[in-house]
Amino acid sequence: MASFPIRPFIFIATLLSLSVALTPSYAANEKRSNQRGDYYVGVGANYTQLLIGDAEFNPTVIRLRGGVFVLNNIALELQLGKGIDSDSPFDSLDIEIDQLQAFYARFQSPTQRGFRIYFQGGYARTELLQSDHSDDEINNSFSGISYGFGFEDQFKYYKPLYFYFEANQLFNDEIDINSANLGIRYTFN
């Protein structure tokens, strides 16, 4: 079963974020930074890894996000997700993500040649929906501290628009919920 190597990436991304944040160019690159009061919206597809016992489920989620910068390059962000598909290793059980909510503080680097990295930490709640042959559906929700990292690439011909790829850990206890997201984000200046 493939394992999703989220932790090393988070560690590296955190180090990169800190190193960028501590360089003098950070303050000098105001044009490349999101300013306080800027806000944004985004949408992306979310490939999720549910590790339950020895089994792995891979549901897909559409995830919307919106946020506002409360300081330069520091934003508060709300994410909402809805499951659209699931991939189960069993014939007799299907598990998908019914809905997902997350609230993050987002710390991002200034854009360098259209590229930036960011770290986000906060709280997430993931509601899973399990169904079997009997058509019984059971909801289980898992909530707690969540974090992740990502990087963005700016559209060359339309600067407010970014492609992003990010990885999150949504829940980590007896079961693990990790995700990888690919999407676009639009910033209103």
Place this chain on the structure above:
Amino acid sequence: MNCTPSKQSIQAIIQACLFVITLAGLTACGGNSADSDELIQSVILAEATDNGTTVESLNLFLQNGNDRIINENETAKLGATAILTNGSSSDATEAMSWSSSDPSILMESNGVLTGITKGTATLTGTIFTPNQITTELLINVSDAEIVPSSLEVLWPNPAPPCTTLSTQIRPVEFTDGTVRNVTEWATWSTSNATQAEIIALLPKEVDFVLYTDQEVAFNINVDDVDYPQFLTATEAPQVSVVLQDGGTLLASGETRSLQAISVYPANGAVTESIEQYLDWSSDFPSIASVENTNVTGVGSGETVIRGRCGDIEEEFATLSLDVISIDFEGIVFFIDDEEIGSGEISQYQIINIGDEETKIRAFADLGQFEVQLEDTEDWEVTSVDSSGSVSDIASIRYEEDHLLLTPLSAGKLEIKAFFDEDESDDDNALKEAVLKLEIK
């Protein structure tokens, strides 16, 4: 736009972060565990459903073989067999939860039944994983008494000493007309603990060991009645002794365990490791000492390790042991088949450019014998002058127990080989030597 953060905005951020952390902490404290358990249970059930290993039905029974009957004051272990949807069966005893409908008649505790007073009670057995199935069994608690005045014990024959032996009591008749197994119910003891040892009380048999060739008195107590029994060991088994991992050669300072294999004819040839039942000694403790079943080399020489069984005078098992001393005297290198003696090791050995592959081996000189050094990937090859890197001077291939060196250009190399004297993490036990090479 003014980009300088105000005190208010920083305060707002801190408050927001604290709110998120508090909310996360509070939420994480409740609810998740029950949901996780439910989800994990669903996955286990799904896996079993796909594999056809969900439980279809349960068979409950008393492990002593009696049929749904237990006497007052008797204890009996419970057992369960799960019949699976794919038609196979499996032992479900450890996964069961039990309960008695009337603990004043029949008490259950940790899978063990105890008859309290005459009557009937329903025993309920439930399995929860992978799916929940419950089955009931009506148990009769009897107050009947054993009819015969003596019990017949099915002693093993032959019954060699210092060997694991099994026995059971032939089923006995009770005053209510039933014939039942009482082996599990019985309390077993011996008059002299040095002559015999009860090592396991199982629902259908008792395992014991004899340490004497004299007659041993056993007392079997069932329902507060004593039933004395006697047994004399038969001839000793054939026993062969080796060191663990084989052989009869031990290095000084090395400790290895003894392995004694007995073979005796009972229902075919029975083979068993019996070293734990023997008392071991060494003829020359200054050469090899013995503690329990471990023998340690002390000094070089030959000794005999003897195993005795209890008070039996006859020698039970012997091992002629050679102990050799290991005195590390250095590391010897070979270039191709030419030995580089200790007097030459400080000098540069010449290898000419254009030579074919040169084979370099190293041996640890341990006095009485040599050990070829392996793990060549741990050897260190360095260039010692400014003529270039190692790869500029020579191409080196690391084989399992030697290096293959092809000279490329002029330069000097040093090859450091290592020998771990006791294969431990102790750095003091790591010995090393350097071979100096000059490529011309």
